[in-house]
Amino acid sequence: MNAGLIPSRPKSYDGVVLATPVSLGYQKQSPHGAAWFVGSALRNLLQQSGLKKHDVDGFSVSSFSLGADSTIALTQHFGISPRWLEEAPYGGASGLLALRKAARAVQMGDADIVACIGGDAAAHRSFEFTASEFSNFSIDASFPYGAGGPNAAFALITQNYMQRYHVQREDLGRIAVAQRYNANRFPLALLGHKTLSMEQYLNARLIAGPLHLFDCVMPCAGAEAFLVMSEERARFLEIPYCKLLAANELHNSHRDDDVQYRGGWTDYVGGMYELAGLGPENIDILQTYDDYPAISMLQIEDLGFCAKGEGAEFVRRTDLRFDGSGPEKNKLAHNTSGGQLSVGQAGAAAGLLGLVESIRQLTGQALGQQVTGAQHAMVSGFGMINYDRGLCSAAAILGRA
Numbered sequence: 001m002n003a004g005l006i007p008s009r010p011k012s013y014d015g016v017v018l019a020t021p022v023s024l025g026y027q028k029q030s031p032h033g034a035a036w037f038v039g040s041a042l043r044n045l046l047q048q049s050g051l052k053k054h055d056v057d058g059f060s061v062s063s064f065s066l067g068a069d070s071t072i073a074l075t076q077h078f079g080i081s082p083r084w085l086e087e088a089p090y091g092g093a094s095g096l097l098a099l100r101k102a103a104r105a106v107q108m109g110d111a112d113i114v115a116c117i118g119g120d121a122a123a124h125r126s127f128e129f130t131a132s133e134f135s136n137f138s139i140d141a142s143f144p145y146g147a148g149g150p151n152a153a154f155a156l157i158t159q160n161y162m163q164r165y166h167v168q169r170e171d172l173g174r175i176a177v178a179q180r181y182n183a184n185r186f187p188l189a190l191l192g193h194k195t196l197s198m199e200q201y202l203n204a205r206l207i208a209g210p211l212h213l214f215d216c217v218m219p220c221a222g223a224e225a226f227l228v229m230s231e232e233r234a235r236f237l238e239i240p241y242c243k244l245l246a247a248n249e250l251h252n253s254h255r256d257d258d259v260q261y262r263g264g265w266t267d268y269v270g271g272m273y274e275l276a277g278l279g280p281e282n283i284d285i286l287q288t289y290d291d292y293p294a295i296s297m298l299q300i301e302d303l304g305f306c307a308k309g310e311g312a313e314f315v316r317r318t319d320l321r322f323d324g325s326g327p328e329k330n331k332l333a334h335n336t337s338g339g340q341l342s343v344g345q346a347g348a349a350a351g352l353l354g355l356v357e358s359i360r361q362l363t364g365q366a367l368g369q370q371v372t373g374a375q376h377a378m379v380s381g382f383g384m385i386n387y388d389r390g391l392c393s394a395a396a397i398l399g400r401a
Helices: 034-049 071-078 091-108 126-132 136-145 150-165 169-183 198-203 231-237 265-276 293-302 311-316 339-343 347-362
Strands: 016-027 058-062 084-087 113-120 206-208 221-230 241-251 285-287 376-385 390-400
Touching: 016 034, 016 091, 016 231, 016 347, 034 071, 034 113, 034 221, 058 071, 058 091, 058 347, 071 084, 084 091, 091 113, 091 221, 091 241, 091 347, 091 376, 091 390, 113 347, 150 206, 150 293, 150 376, 169 198, 169 293, 169 311, 169 339, 221 231, 221 347, 231 241, 241 265, 241 347, 241 376, 265 293, 265 390, 285 347, 293 311, 293 376, 339 347, 347 376, 347 390
Parallel strands: 058 084, 058 113, 285 376
Antiparallel strands: 016 221, 016 241, 113 221, 241 390, 376 390
């Protein structure tokens, strides 16, 4: 950037809406491949919206396990002819990055209706292979020393964060326990049939200190999907929708930090609130990317719900359950489906989980746990972990129509 130039900010997303939330196929293991999950999600999008395949002229796919196929190959498999195509393999930020690009495509007339889909398979020991080949950091700096997979990296980040801000395990447990309460009312959650108490959380077996069992997500198979189109088109089609009020992203932020304790949200969240005409106090639902509780707490701070380092105190005084039924005076419905910690982590599809659940909540289509009177939702994405940090950060603010 040339000296003296003022950095630009994203222009308005006026007229862009999200519709037709789809979640399907959550299984710990499945004989089906990723293409089956992506195709099944597309079929469900068409069935729920009443659209035909030729109506969808934009196609975005997020997946880690497509194998030899790519997004372009899927167009032939599924018999579609999109004029706009996107592949978004960015983990926990996949859905939000796909949404931003799809929204601009709709605004510019490059596509009328974009299907954003995340889907991944889960065969026996397939996650081990995915983790071992995730990046050169994994290949060269982790697996040769017995520290393969995300648990070791997030143990480092969590330990650093807890020491820096004097966070206790009980503080992180409040996030996990509240999310399990939400999942107990969400029929698709893989762990929704099991309750979780603080005692169970604290006494769970050690995985990679300071991470214990209920700090870690369970890899699984599944798919998430939604449609992006103009408000005018959604109204004509009589499809329930919510509005995109603001969104942004930043990658490899704060790169001089020895170990990550903050993300790129700090650089742009103020502009997002300004564009949406809202503040944190106006957000009724917050969906953070929750591969580990400490990462959710980090996002709560960086998204402006409390000051940096005050996340532990925030969760102590805030009821995070979807129905606000706890004794805490402060209420914030957080990860209302149960998040990955209770639903499961279906590969790149997990990057769409919060978006899809927010669309359900804001369009009155919740699967059993509607947040009463919710007008605005904020969704945060975080992904592509290397040894000491996640590289992608993204966020969006949605509003009820």
